[in-house]
Every structure is written in structure tokens, then in C-alpha cells.
Amino acid sequence: MTFTTHTGNRGLVLEEKLIFEQGQAGRTGVDLPEPKGTKSRLGGLDRDSDVGLPGLSEPQVVRHFTRLSQKNFGIDSGFFPLGSCTMKHNPRINEKVARLPGLSDLHPMQPESTVQGALELMDQCAHWLLVLTGMPAVAMSPAAGAQGELCGMMAIRAALDARGENRRRVLVPESAHGTNPATAAACGFTVDSIPATEDGRVDLAAFEAKLGDDVAGIMLTNPNTCGLFERDVRKIADLVHEAGGYFYCDGANFNAIVGRVRPADLGIDAMHINLHKTFSTPHGGGGPGSGPVVFSDALAPFAPIPYVVRTENGFRLVETADENDGTKPFGRLKGFHGQMGMFIRALAYMKSHGSDGLRQASGDAVLNANYLLARLKDKLSVAYPGYCMHEALFDDGFLKDTGVSTLDLAKAIIDEGFHPMTMYFPLVVHGALLVEPTETETKESIDEFCDSVLHLVGKAQSGDAEFFKNAPYLTPRRRLDETAAARKPVLRWKPETA
Amino acid sequence: MRYLPLTSADRASMLETIGASSVEELYSDVPDGALLDAPVDLPSHLGEMQVERDMMALAAKNTGASSVPSFLGAGAYRHHVPATVDYVIQRGEFLTAYTPYQPEIAQGTLQYLFEFQTQVASITGMDVANASMWDGATSCAEAVLMACRATRRKKAVLSGGVHPHYREVTETYCQYSDTEVAGRDGNPEQQATVEELDDLIDDQTACVVVQYPDVFGRVQDHTKLAEVCHAKGALLVVVFTEAVAFGAIKSPGSFGADIVCGEGQSIGNALNYGGPYVGLFATTQKLVRQMPGRLCGETVDQDGKRGFVLTLSTREQHIRREKATSNICTNSGLCSLAFTVHMSLLGEDGYRRLATLNHENACKAADALDAVPGVTVVNDSFFNEFTVKLSKPAAEVVETLVAKNVLGGVPLSRLYPNRSDLDNYLLVAVTETNTDDDIAALADALKEALA
Numbered sequence: 001m002t003f004t005t006h007t008g009n010r011g012l013v014l015e016e017k018l019i020f021e022q023g024q025a026g027r028t029g030v031d032l033p034e035p036k037g038t039k040s041r042l043g044g045l046d047r048d049s050d051v052g053l054p055g056l057s058e059p060q061v062v063r064h065f066t067r068l069s070q071k072n073f074g075i076d077s078g079f080f081p082l083g084s085c086t087m088k089h090n091p092r093i094n095e096k097v098a099r100l101p102g103l104s105d106l107h108p109m110q111p112e113s114t115v116q117g118a119l120e121l122m123d124q125c126a127h128w129l130l131v132l133t134g135m136p137a138v139a140m141s142p143a144a145g146a147q148g149e150l151c152g153m154m155a156i157r158a159a160l161d162a163r164g165e166n167r168r169r170v171l172v173p174e175s176a177h178g179t180n181p182a183t184a185a186a187c188g189f190t191v192d193s194i195p196a197t198e199d200g201r202v203d204l205a206a207f208e209a210k211l212g213d214d215v216a217g218i219m220l221t222n223p224n225t226c227g228l229f230e231r232d233v234r235k236i237a238d239l240v241h242e243a244g245g246y247f248y249c250d251g252a253n254f255n256a257i258v259g260r261v262r263p264a265d266l267g268i269d270a271m272h273i274n275l276h277k278t279f280s281t282p283h284g285g286g287g288p289g290s291g292p293v294v295f296s297d298a299l300a301p302f303a304p305i306p307y308v309v310r311t312e313n314g315f316r317l318v319e320t321a322d323e324n325d326g327t328k329p330f331g332r333l334k335g336f337h338g339q340m341g342m343f344i345r346a347l348a349y350m351k352s353h354g355s356d357g358l359r360q361a362s363g364d365a366v367l368n369a370n371y372l373l374a375r376l377k378d379k380l381s382v383a384y385p386g387y388c389m390h391e392a393l394f395d396d397g398f399l400k401d402t403g404v405s406t407l408d409l410a411k412a413i414i415d416e417g418f419h420p421m422t423m424y425f426p427l428v429v430h431g432a433l434l435v436e437p438t439e440t441e442t443k444e445s446i447d448e449f450c451d452s453v454l455h456l457v458g459k460a461q462s463g464d465a466e467f468f469k470n471a472p473y474l475t476p477r478r479r480l481d482e483t484a485a486a487r488k489p490v491l492r493w494k495p496e497t498a
Numbered sequence: 499m500r501y502l503p504l505t506s507a508d509r510a511s512m513l514e515t516i517g518a519s520s521v522e523e524l525y526s527d528v529p530d531g532a533l534l535d536a537p538v539d540l541p542s543h544l545g546e547m548q549v550e551r552d553m554m555a556l557a558a559k560n561t562g563a564s565s566v567p568s569f570l571g572a573g574a575y576r577h578h579v580p581a582t583v584d585y586v587i588q589r590g591e592f593l594t595a596y597t598p599y600q601p602e603i604a605q606g607t608l609q610y611l612f613e614f615q616t617q618v619a620s621i622t623g624m625d626v627a628n629a630s631m632w633d634g635a636t637s638c639a640e641a642v643l644m645a646c647r648a649t650r651r652k653k654a655v656l657s658g659g660v661h662p663h664y665r666e667v668t669e670t671y672c673q674y675s676d677t678e679v680a681g682r683d684g685n686p687e688q689q690a691t692v693e694e695l696d697d698l699i700d701d702q703t704a705c706v707v708v709q710y711p712d713v714f715g716r717v718q719d720h721t722k723l724a725e726v727c728h729a730k731g732a733l734l735v736v737v738f739t740e741a742v743a744f745g746a747i748k749s750p751g752s753f754g755a756d757i758v759c760g761e762g763q764s765i766g767n768a769l770n771y772g773g774p775y776v777g778l779f780a781t782t783q784k785l786v787r788q789m790p791g792r793l794c795g796e797t798v799d800q801d802g803k804r805g806f807v808l809t810l811s812t813r814e815q816h817i818r819r820e821k822a823t824s825n826i827c828t829n830s831g832l833c834s835l836a837f838t839v840h841m842s843l844l845g846e847d848g849y850r851r852l853a854t855l856n857h858e859n860a861c862k863a864a865d866a867l868d869a870v871p872g873v874t875v876v877n878d879s880f881f882n883e884f885t886v887k888l889s890k891p892a893a894e895v896v897e898t899l900v901a902k903n904v905l906g907g908v909p910l911s912r913l914y915p916n917r918s919d920l921d922n923y924l925l926v927a928v929t930e931t932n933t934d935d936d937i938a939a940l941a942d943a944l945k946e947a948l949a
């Protein structure tokens with residue numbers, strides 16, 4: 001039965017105004033002591049106008065954000081197979097320990113003697129990452145995957161500078177994530193795209209033909225963004241090294257191989273690890289992340305400051321370049337020392353799994369993806385043949401002539417109660433649908449998802465395009481007009497002018 | 499393993515559906531010899547109780563800044579975070595969501611981002627703000643790069659009052675893009691004048707960057723500097739490390755700043771030993787399309803109801819690739835939620851009062867310390883942080899204070915290791931969390947340490 005309510009609310013689906021539309025002057029959600037009226041020493045710059053913030057009581061604020069939260073889908077809500085993003089369970093023990101007094105309340109500029117446990121924790125987290133990757137060095141400070149890329153590519157620039165070489169071309173597969181070319185450009189490199197073969201991997205001949213003495217290196221994602229292991233990865237490493245370049249590996253898909261394949265054994269020189277993917281630190285609706293970078297011996301001396309060293313007298317935090325220790329850091333990437341809150345969570349995750357559990361997790365992630373692939377491959381169009389790694393990639397061939405697009409299908413999947421897969425990425429596959437179930441999911445939940453998708457695909461193929469064009473129907477908001485948003489951007493609330 | 503639901507029976511039946519004999523077979527693309535056949539050399543799995551014990555043991559080796567009188571600032575500040583903030587950010591619908599790529603099931607995230615952008619624009623006095631950056635230092639670097647794009651020039655002048663980490667990160671970001679970073683380290687005893695900065699501006703200067711309040715705590719009017727910059731076709735970038743300050747002092751927007759960015763940790767976020775924090779980034783309407791980072795905008799849905807989406811994404815890496823305004827993807831989502839919730843609780847009255855209390859406490863501490871023999875307060879003006887000159891090297895004094903269970907401040911030598919002329923200076927931050935007893939403890943400890 002459909003009818004409109006007086007309030008616009010629909011049972012538990014509650015409309016919620018902006019805080020700016022519900023405040024009252026004089027209301028507040030905090031009780032702070034009365035100021036004493038001390039004469040100010042603000043250099044004569046005392047604020048003389050209102051900031052323009054609304055006043056709300058604590059219960060209003062709680063209710064506001066609770067209502068907003070109910071318009072969101074998270075991993076806690078349900079199946080979230082967003083390819084390339086590794087939406088795995090976020091254990092609550094990690095949240096608990098990250099909030100321990102003695103960890104969450106450490107100031108980054110405390111004397112070393114008062115933060116030995118914190119430095120030890122960073123060192124332990126680094127140790128796990130080093131053993132899992134087989135690499136000799138790690139920079140912990142990068143804030144996210146993209147900053148990890150910056151870290152790796154800057155180390156390559158610094159190493160080339162040290163060699164006195166002016167190599168400026170970086171080879172990047174067409175299937176790469178947008179952050180790869182953006183990062184290369186930010187380091188002053190030019191981007192040269194390498195095409196993919198029919199089976200979704202780097203075209204070795206095309207790659208070899210592009211090598212030359214102006215090539216700084218390659219940025220390769222492995223497992224790649226098509227969810228496939230680059231079979232020729234060692235050959236690629238050898239070739240780029242012979243040509244005098246370096247091998248940057250985008251480790252966003254490390255979850256497929258943790259505890260089973262060590263990137264060091266593949267010949268890489270640098271790789272970022274998204275702790276917010278592989279090691280379960282929450283995505284938080286967009287961040288924060290953490291992107292430590294492991295380095296080969298060739299690049300290790302150029303790693304940025306700061307870093308932790310273990311000495312006879314405990315742990316030390318090196319914050320400035322020291323000419324005498326043989327290092328030549330390329331600089332500093334971030335204020336202070338990195339995403340400590342994420343190191344705590346990632347370490348708790350790694351300790352919980354142990355080396356046995358991590359290996360089981362990657363195996364289950366790959367098994368889940370291949371199971372999903374097997375269940376869908378006859379009705380959807382598989383982008384590339386063979387087994388996949390931790391994510392399954394389809395193109396939109398199965399929707400040909402239905403009038404239904406990848407986007408339309410995704411919106412209908414929303415109504416079924418799932419978060420859709422990644423759409424239209426990687427760009428090399430037409431209308432891409434990238435599905436990553438992760439090891440978190442049960443066989444039952446994958447079956448339920450596959451059954452729903454197969455049902456929807458049948459419906460699309462039977463000519464009901466109109467249904468898909470108007471999906472979703474059951475969400476707090478229907479399809480949103482993104483074109484209008486971009487044409488005349490409204491990026492903040494403003495008071496009505498009378 | 500408690501997080502892994504598949505049973506042996508599940509695995510066997512799934513392999514059968516796949517048509518593979520083992521999980522190892524799924525890894526058949528891995529080159530010979532690279533597939534490990536046993537777990538790596540790390541400890542085995544642990545139950546939740548043991549993990550918690552291990553982490554508590556590490557925590558116990560630290561002295562938390564809330565366990566003793568603490569006066570550290572220099573870019574990170576201890577403030578009281580209301581319990582509501584932590585409750586909201588731990589709601590799974592916020593905590594475990596991804597970037598809002600499917601707006602119909604992410605209106606919660608999108609609406610608070612719109613509120614966040616409005617709050618940031620309001621406190622900085624600017625037209626618009628983005629949906630967050632990684633931290634204050636990276637925001638500063640991105641502001642310089644943005645100014646270079648907007649002016650098509652390749653030089654930035656950084657005032658000596660800019661936090662050394664912000665300067666270092668900016669230099670790091672600029673070094674491989676042919677962008678010159680000019681301007682020298684600062685001096686707590688002497689402030690750069692508008693004329694000195696003016697001299698450094700030439701026809702290649704994209705922007706001048708000042709910090710407000712500056713790294714030594716001083717509060718300075720930059721209206722004249724904005725005029726000088728604009729007359730020469732350069733932008734004024736104002737950075738900040740303490741977002742509470744704008745409750746008490748004029749906004750940078752009121753000076754005529756073009757980009758205002760800095761650290762938002764102070765509001766809603768714990769110290770976390772330096773991260774994760776949240777970069778705030780605001781600018782003028784005119785420069786919106788040059789901005790880095792995600793932006794949330796208002797729109798309507800198919801039924802005409804107001805809703806929110808990520809917008810202007812043609813600036814970003816996933817669309818523009820090597821021509822993007824920045825490579826940033828994952829930002830500081832949950833930290834911006836913490837900021838938004840705390841700001842919502844504060845409101846106009848709470849925010850202004852919080853700032854006033856910080857300033858009053860700092861005034862009280864400055865007077866108490868100035869009375870200690872061997873201590874001189876250097877600043878004429880400050881918000882909640884000021885520099886004192888000691889009769890002994892500050893790093894040693896700070897160690898002595900640790901032995902007396904006081905975290906006494908940040909020695910400038912920690913920020914400027916190559917500036918021996920700054921060895922005797924200490925940066926002291928005082929917030930609403932510091933009690934009168936804390937201040938007395940600091941003054942007493944300093945008295946003994948300097949005697």
C-alpha cells in the first residue's frame with residue numbers, strides 16, 4: 001500500500017533536515033564552565049562576528065546522526081562486494097584496543113622515553129608487513145594507498161637522481177587505477193599506457209617494445225585490477241630491471257595472496273599496502289586509510305622520514321635525515337609519524353589471524369570469488385577466461401540489446417538489499433562489473449547474492465528495461481541527479497536571505 | 499578462526515562447483531616456486547582475550563598525555579571529546595561504509611559531508627570547503643600546488659611562521675614538479691613583516707603561505723599581506739594547526755585569503771600519536787574547480803526530493819587520471835564525521851566558549867610561567883599556545899619534567915634540529931583540559947628544573 005504521510009517519514013525511514021535547519025540560538029550540546037572575562041591577548045584580532053553555527057542539544061545531535069546512519073549501507077549491514085575495495089569484516093576488538101589509554105591519548109611530540117610501547121607497536125606492525133611481503137624495508141608514514149604510491153614513486157625519482165639519470169617515462173597498464181597515473185604525474189613523470197592482452201594481462205611484447213633508457217619504471221597492480229594474477233610478473237620485473245628501471249607494484253589487491261605469495265619473490269622494488277583493505281581497518285565512509293610501502297634494497301635508502309629504529313637502549317624515532325647512517329630520505333610525506341590508529345587496528349587483525357589464519361583468509365577470499373564466478377559465468381559475460389583471484393570481473397555483453405546498463409543493474413541490486421559491485425572499473429572492460437566477495441562472506445550469502453543477480457539478469461533479458469531504468473525504488477532517495485549537481489554546484493548550506 | 503565462516507564442507511562443495519581440485523589450483527597462475535606451501539614465519543592466531551592483553555601490554559609502556567599534566571601542541575592538541583562523538587563514529591553504518599559511490603544508500607555519509615563542508619567554510623570564513631584531506635601538512639602542500647595551477651606560476655613563498663612539518667611536506671611535494679619553495683625558517687623573537695614577504699614575491703610567485711596563529715603561537719593580521727599578494731597576482735594561503743582558534747579570533751576569510759587549510763584534529767579527534775587526523779580545505783567560489791579532493795553537493799532525486807552526491811569529479815584521479823588536480827582517493831572520512839559531530843554539539847555558543855576557555859587558560863599559564871625564574875614568555879599575542887625562553891636547553895628540561903611526571907611542552911629543537919639558536923625555546927600549549935593544578939605542577943616543575 002502506498003500513501004504519503006504528513007511528515008514525509010515512512011515508518012522507520014525518517015526524513016532528516018540539515019543541522020543548520022534545526023538549530024536554535026542559545027541551545028548547546030556541551031556544558032562548559034563560564035569564562036572569567038580575562039583580558040584577551042589575541043593581538044587585537046578578537047572575533048567580532050558570528051561563526052554561523054546552529055545550536056542543538058545533545059539528544060538532538062544523537063538523534064540526527066542516528067537517523068543519518070540509518071540511510072547508509074556498511075559491511076555491518078550486508079553483503080558489500082565492491083571490487084578493488086576489499087570490504088571485509090571490521091573486528092570490534094580492533095576498535096577497542098585503538099582506544100586504550102596509553103595509545104589513543106599519546107601526543108606525537110612526546111619524548112621518546114614516554115612512548116616506547118608506541119614505537120614498539122609500529123615496529124611490530126612493520127615486522128609483520130616485512131615478513132608477509134619478504135621485503136627488507138618499509139615506510140610506515142603514508143596516509144593512504146595513493147600516498148603510498150607517491151612514496152614509492154618519489155623513492156624511484158630519488159634513486160634515479162642519485163644515479164644521475166633523467167628517466168621520466170613511467171609505464172602504466174591501461175587497466176590501472178586512476179591514482180597510478182595521477183601519482184606518476186605528481187612526481188614529474190610522463191605516463192605511457194601499456195595495452196592488455198586478450199586474457200586481461202600486460203601485453204608482454206608491447207611492454208618490451210616500450211622499454212628504453214628514458215623509462216623510470218613500471219607501475220603494475222598485481223593481482224591486477226581485472227582480478228587476475230600477472231603470470232609474467234617475473235619476466236616483467238627482469239625486463240624492467242635490465243632496462244635500468246624500477247618495479248612499483250600497486251598492492252591494493254594484496255588480500256588475494258597474503259601468506260601465500262611474497263611480493264619479494266616476484267622482483268618488485270616498492271609496493272604499498274592498503275591497511276584499510278587487506279588488514280581490515282574500517283573504511284569509515286571514505287577514510288582514514290593507511291598505506292605503508294615496502295621497499296627493496298635498491299630503494300630502501302631513499303625512504304621518507306620519519307622511521308623507527310631499534311637500538312640497544314630501546315626504540316628511537318628518526319625524524320631528520322642523518323648523513324652518517326647511509327640513508328638519503330627523499331623528504332617527509334605527512335605531519336608527524338603516520339596513521340598510528342590504523343597500525344594498532346592492523347596489528348590486532350594480524351595477531352588475531354596469525355600466519356595460519358592470514359593464509360586461510362586469502363585462500364577463502366580467492367575461493368569465494370571463484371565460487372561466485374562459477375555460479376554467474378553462464379548467465380553473465382565473463383571478461384577473461386580462467387580462474388580469478390579475489391574478485392570476478394564481468395563485462396556488460398550479457399546486457400547487450402536489453403536497454404539495461406551496468407548502472408541500471410547495480411541500482412536494481414540495491415533494492416535487493418546488497419551493495420552493488422564496482423561499476424565501470426577497470427576501464428579496459430566495457431561496462432565493467434567487478435565483484436569482490438572477500439573471505440568474510442558465507443557460502444549462503446554468496447548464493448543469495450548470485451540467485452538475486454541471476455533473477456535480475458533474467459528479468460533484464462526478458463525485456464523489462466523500464467523497471468531497471470527507474471531503480472532503485474525502495475531506498476531513502478531514488479536515483480539522484482548528478483548532472484544537475486555538477487552544473488550548478490551547491491556545496492554548502494546557506495541561510496535563506498530574506 | 500572467528501572471522502572466517504567457511505567450513506571444510508563448504509570449501510569442498512564450492513571447489514566442486516568451481517571444478518577445481520584444491521584452493522592451490524586456483525593459484526596456478528603464480529610462477530613456479532613463488533607459491534608458498536606453508537605459513538610464513540610469524541606467530542599463529544590468537545583469541546580475542548590474548549590480543550587485548552598484548553595490546554594492553556604495549557599501551558602500558560607509554561605515558562598517556564591524559565594521565566599526567568600535559569602541555570604539548572605544535573600541531574596536535576588534546577581537547578575533551580564528548581562521549582557522543584565516539585558513539586556516533588562507531589555506528590557500523592558509518593564505520594563500515596565505503597566512499598559514497600552509490601548515493602541512494604549513502605545519504606547518511608553524504609549529508610554529514612555536506613554539513614562538514616558548511617562547518618569548515620563557516621569557521622574559516624570561506625565560500626566552500628571540500629570533504630577532507632589527509633592532514634594539515636598535506637593540505638598545505640596541496641594548497642600550494644592548487645595555487646600554482648590557478649595562477650600558472652611555479653613558486654611559493656612560505657613564511658617562517660609555518661610549521662616545519664608543513665614546510666617539509668610542501669617541499670617534498672614540490673620537489674619533483676619544478677615548483678620552487680622560498681622563504682626561510684622563522685624566529686620566535688622576530689616576526690616577518692609584510693615588506694619582507696613582499697620582497698620575496700615576484701612574477702612567478704603563485705602564493706604566499708602564512709600560518710595563523712603561527713607555529714610559535716603568535717596571532718597576526720594578514721589583511722595587508724592579502725592586498726600585497728593580490729596586487730602582484732599571487733594568492734594568499736592561510737594554514738592553521740588549531741581549528742578551535744577560530745572561535746576566538748577573526749577568520750582568515752576576513753583577511754581576504756584565497757585558500758585556507760589546516761588541521762582539524764582538535765575538534766572531535768583523539769591525539770592518536772599523530773594520526774589519523776583530518777585536513778580541512780576551504781577556498782573561494784572562484785577557485786572551486788581547482789580544488790583537490792572530494793566534494794559533496796546538493797541535488798534532487800527522481801521524485802524531486804533533496805539529496806546529496808559526490809560532485810565535480812572531473813577534477814579527480816578516477817576520471818582525469820594523470821591530469822587530475824590531486825592523486826587523493828581515500829581521505830579522512832570518519833575523522834571528518836567526528837569533527838562534524840563535535841561541532842554540532844558545540845554549536846555557536848559552545849564553539850565560542852571553548853575557544854575563550856582555551857585562551858583564558860593559556861593566559862593563566864603564561865602568567866604563571868613568566869613568574870618562574872629562568873622562564874620568559876616570548877609572545878605578545880597568542881591563542882592557546884606560546885613560546886617561552888628558558889635558561890637551559892629545552893630538550894633537557896623536558897626530560898627532567900618527564901621524571902617529575904609532567905609533559906611540559908615541545909622543545910623547538912625537536913621541530914628545528916638544525917637551529918642551535920632555538921635550543922632554549924619551549925612551545926607550550928594549554929587547552930580547556932588543563933586544570934589550575936596542572937598549571938601549578940608545570941610551573942613548580944620548571945622552577946626546580948631551572949634552579
Ligand SMILES: Cc1ncc(COP(=O)(O)O)c(C=O)c1O
Pocket residue numbers: 084085144145146147177179180221225250252253274289290291826827828
Ligand atoms: C587498485 C587500486 N589502487 C590504488 C587505490 C588507492 O588507494 P587509496 O584509496 O587508499 O588511496 C585503490 C583504491 O581504491 C585501488 O583500488
